[in-house]
Amino acid sequence: LLISHLPDLHLFLKLLMSMSLFQVILFLLWGLCCCKIGWDSVMRMSVDLRDLFLYEAFLYYNPLLLVALMIWLWGVNLWVFAQSSVNYAKVFDLSQTHLSHREIWRCATWLTLVVPTSMTAYLYLYSHGEVSLAASQPVLLYAILLMILLSPFDMFYLSSRFFFLRTMWRIALPLQAITFPDFFMADIFTSMSKVFSDLERSGCRMVHRQVATIAWFEADSICGSHSVAIPLVLVLPYLCRFFQCLRQYKDTKEKTCLLNALKYSTAVPVIFLSALKYHVFPDVWISFYRPLWLISSVVNSLYSFYWDIKRDWDLSILTRIFMFKNPSAWSNLLYGRSWVFYWVLGSNLILRCTWTYKLSAHLRHNYLTVFAITALEVVRRFQWVFFRVENEWNKMTAKQNFEMSSDVMPSESDRLLDSNSHKV
Incomplete structure (x- = not known):
């Protein structure tokens, strides 16, 4: 009965079941085994050590899990673009051999398999006293x-x-003219800044041989929670995007590039004011720096929300979702529906406001909450991609149509010299 009402449901089933049924069953069994072994390993540890150890294990593996999530969602983006009228390969100036959504999902599948397997081995070996072997797992x-x-x-x-x-x-070095893939990927990197920060801390611990220890939690540790490198890495994607905007202004002389650069510069005080908590007295932080941090975070969130809706997406685009080549029950559910408009506005605003939580240095010890909010930021960027790419495609097609109409229409001098238009 359901299939009779949704004749094109097989398109969505292909999305969810690109692998064979046998592979899906193996994938689920593997996931259950990893969960069971990991849980039993954690339960073997003492209660006072358990939370600190989980925090450290989470530090090594949560950034890779978020990268895998981003790759999965990027594959969904490409799958939807392939079903629609948006030529994403032309937008990104990709070659004919670019990866399809299936190949993207294949990469995400392998990453999803390898990362939890390494994490399970790490937990198992550490809980059974094999500390040196456990420390080698994230390094490997x-x-x-x-x-x-x-x-x-x-x-x-x-x-x-x-x-x-x-x-x-x-x-990293915007020495050449900025292209659409350049600032598109840089925008995605701003959503992954917390991932880069955790990768830096993980790499620091591996270099200094602090893996499988809990001394890193101390403030005076080289890779500790008070490290100056944390806010520096958090702010790096925003600085790269800032200099991109300045380079665009140098090439185009458009004032909107400066306004866009100003948007990215508002992220700097949020990050560094938050990091000051570890370097000033608590009463000074509460009375002076925390109000400044709250004000700067509100300014950045609202400015970024406005730019998403007005500039990156073009507000008129929210009255529709791009037309699909082969309309199905799922595309009809999206196209021209008012709930899509409210969902995009509401979710984007809420997740923009939670940006301060996941990037604020003094809140990062709530690692499970930060992981959930960072994952939601990845989802926000995932839906941002749809509107941003369609907006760019609309601009490209409008420009092409204008150039074609200019070539086809005769000039005024040609019309005056046309013998058929004169009577002597």
């Missing part, structure tokens, strides 16, 4: 992933990895 995982990303050999999608690394280089 990070080393393998880094080698795959930087490998110069023609394997693991070399052209796509090269495109990603080249774009990262252009983001």
Whole structure:
């Protein structure tokens, strides 16, 4: 009965079940085994040690889990674009060999398998007294992933990895003219700033051989919770985007680039005012710095929300969702529905306001809450992608239509010289 009312439900089922049924069953069984082994390992530890150890284990693996989530959702973005009239390959100037949504999901599947497996091994070995072997698990995982990303050999999608690394280089050093992929990926990196901060702390602990210890929690530790590197890494994606806007203004002389740069600069006081809590007296923080932090966070959240709706998306785009080539029950549920308008506005505003929580240094010890909010920020960026890419596609098609109409329409001098239009 359900299928008879939703004749195109198979499109959505293909989205959820791109793997075979056998692979799905194996995936679920593997997940249950990891959960069971990890839980039993944690229960073997003493109660006073358990929370600190989980905090450390979470530090190594939660950024990679969030990266996997972003890759899964990016695959969903590409799948929807493939079903719609938006030519995302042309928007991003991709080659004919660019990765499809299925290949993106394949990468996400492997990452989703490898990361929890390494985490389970880490918990099991540590709880059974094999501290040195446990400490090698995150080091081995990070080393393998880094080698795959930087490998110069023609394997693991070399052209796509090269495109990603080249774009990262252009983001870090905006010496050339800024293209759409450059600032698009830089915007995504701002949503992943907490991920980069945790990656920095994990790398710091691995370099200084502090893995599988709880001394890192101390303030005077090299990689401790009071490290100056934490706010520096948090603010780095926003500074890169700030300099991109300045470079765009140099090339185009458009004042909107300066206003966009101002938006990213408002993130700087939020991050550094929050980090000051560890370097000033508590009463000074409460009486002076915390009010400034709250004001700066409100300014940044509202400014960013306005820019999303008015500039990145174009407010008129919210009256519709891009037209699908093969309309289905799911696309009809989205297209032209008023609830989509309210959902996008409301969720974007709420998640913009929670930005201060996940980026504030003095709140990061609530690691489960911060992980949940960071995951929600990834979801917010996921829905942001739909409107941002469609808006760019609309601009490209409008420009092409204008150029074509200008080429087709004869000039005024041609019309005056046309013999058919004169009677002598």
